[in-house]
Amino acid sequence: IVPCWKTIIIPKIKKLISSPETQGIIIVAHSNVLRGLVMYLDKVSEKEILKLNIPTGFPFLYELDQETMEPVVSMRFLEEGSKVEIAMEKIAGLTKK
Numbered sequence: 001i002v003p004c005w006k007t008i009i010i011p012k013i014k015k016l017i018s019s020p021e022t023q024g025i026i027i028v029a030h031s032n033v034l035r036g037l038v039m040y041l042d043k044v045s046e047k048e049i050l051k052l053n054i055p056t057g058f059p060f061l062y063e064l065d066q067e068t069m070e071p072v073v074s075m076r077f078l079e080e081g082s083k084v085e086i087a088m089e090k091i092a093g094l095t096k097k
Contacts, residue, residue, distance in 0.1 A: 001029075001036040010069050017066055031056065031091075042074050055087030 009027065016022045029037075031054040039049040041062060054060075063073035077084045 001033050002040050005037060005040065013064070013069065014066075026059070038075050041071050053088045053091035055084065055091055058084050058087060 013025055016025055027034075027037075034054050035049055035052055038044060038052060038054075039046070044052070058077055058079050060075050060077045061073070062071050062075060064070065065072050
């Protein structure tokens, strides 16, 4: 995901953010790909990223510095509260089986 992020996604983000109509960009991927992106953006270790269970259908947000494309606000789910926690716990339970 990192080469894709650097060579494809960042250039597209930079092009889109220069447009006044752009309010955000959605990246849709499998949870393992998203986990890799989170690992890179938030500088999470390989051991720690295994503890992150990204539930399907729960979008999360990053706010990036427009110059560096580094996170100003790290991974934050748009849905708050117990729904996300319950979904994450279900995934954790599946991986233990």
